[in-house]
Amino acid sequence: MFSSVxxxxxxxxxxTATAFGAAAVVAPSAQAAPGCNVEQVRxxxxxxxxxxxxxxxxxxxxxxxxxxxxxxxxxxxxGWLIETNVANYMQGKRTNVAIPFGGGGSxxxxxxxxxxxxxxxxxxxxxxRELPRYMKARHGSDNRxxxxxxxxxxxxxxxxxxxxxxxxxxxxxxxxGYPTVTMPGFNQGIQASVAEMGGNPTNMWGIxxxxxxAANDPFLxxxxxxxxxxYVSSGTGVGxxxxxxxxxxxxxxNPVKFAQMVPLEVAASTSSxxxxxxxxxxxxxxxxxxxxxxxxxxxxYWQSRFKESWTxxxxxxFF
Numbered sequence: 204m205f206s207s208v209x210x211x212x213x214x215x216x217x218x219t220a221t222a223f224g225a226a227a228v229v230a231p232s233a234q235a236a237p238g239c240n241v242e243q244v245r246x247x248x249x250x251x252x253x254x255x256x257x258x259x260x261x262x263x264x265x266x267x268x269x270x271x272x273x274x275x276x277x278x279x280x281x282g283w284l285i286e287t288n289v290a291n292y293m294q295g296k297r298t299n300v301a302i303p304f305g306g307g308g309s310x311x312x313x314x315x316x317x318x319x320x321x322x323x324x325x326x327x328x329x330x331x332r333e334l335p336r337y338m339k340a341r342h343g344s345d346n347r348x349x350x351x352x353x354x355x356x357x358x359x360x361x362x363x364x365x366x367x368x369x370x371x372x373x374x375x376x377x378x379x380g381y382p383t384v385t386m387p388g389f390n391q392g393i394q395a396s397v398a399e400m401g402g403n404p405t406n407m408w409g410i411x412x413x414x415x416x417a418a419n420d421p422f423l424x425x426x427x428x429x430x431x432x433x434y435v436s437s438g439t440g441v442g443x444x445x446x447x448x449x450x451x452x453x454x455x456x457n458p459v460k461f462a463q464m465v466p467l468e469v470a471a472s473t474s475s476x477x478x479x480x481x482x483x484x485x486x487x488x489x490x491x492x493x494x495x496x497x498x499x500x501x502x503x504y505w506q507s508r509f510k511e512s513w514t515x516x517x518x519x520x521f522f
Contacts, residue, residue: 244333246333249325267299268517270300275307276306296513306326308399350376351365352512361377375428378504379471432489438494
């Protein structure tokens with residue numbers, strides 16, 4: 204059994220290393236979705252302002268949900284706004300939603316060193332200190348009822364941040380993430396992903412397996428989520444109910460597209476299910492999972508899973 208899982212893990216991670224960037228979007232210029240205003244939030248840690256699209260709930264003392272983008276996150280928009288109707292869906296939910304732009308290839312973490320290509324990444328500081336202060340001052344966030352969610356690269360990041368800051372987040376969701384950061388194969392996939400975006404992965408967490416790799420592995424820190432609401436989802440990579448071109452044997456089957464998107468979901472499924480098994484040993488976790496029998500690495504699935512996580516994870520945690 205272990206041998207089978209290991210083989211799947213290594214094969215999936217190899218696919219991740221060669222194609223992690225499939226969740227790419229071509230971004231138009233920054234513009235707010237209806238009810239979502241783009242605001243410039245100063246980050247002293249990064250030495251610049253970060254555009255954040257904010258859906259503001261009325262009044263004060265509101266919960267806040269932070270939504271993170273994928274590996275190729277554009278600097279002037281977000282896949283959540285380009286590819287989904289989440290901004291419209293969250294209207295009237297009595298919850299602030301903050302969607303930061305940028306962070307491509309950063310894993311939304313504090314890097315050990317400035318990177319020549321990806322710059323000064325101090326996303327953990329921004330997301331857990333600077334942006335929450337802004338949300339409290341400008342949008343009535345209570346900074347007690349906080350949640351965070353991400354997909355693909357940032358599914359890993361969301362689980363990592365929630366585990367590293369359990370007193371800040373009540374709920375977390377990962378859609379097709381890779382939370383087994385230090386396992387053989389997956390760490391190589393993460394390094395290859397950073398390199399694909401032009402960055403030097405050594406500048407992020409140091410040289411694996413030393414440096415900060417273990418400290419940023421959600422699998423290893425899963426025990427910190429005791430008592431939290433957690434949502435983990437992925438597909439299996441076996442066809443797509445939304446896109447027949449990804450289903451072998453269909454009339455419009457596209458082998459190139461299949462090779463770009465399906466292995467990523469196989470890797471995410473392997474990693475997510477290993478992580479789910481780890482969470483099963485943590486007392487008090489309020490866990491919801493959705494491993495679908497189909498599923499490709501794309502926004503149509505993540506939009507559906509987001510809405511499910513709102514109903515089953517974030518809303519119960521907030522209200």
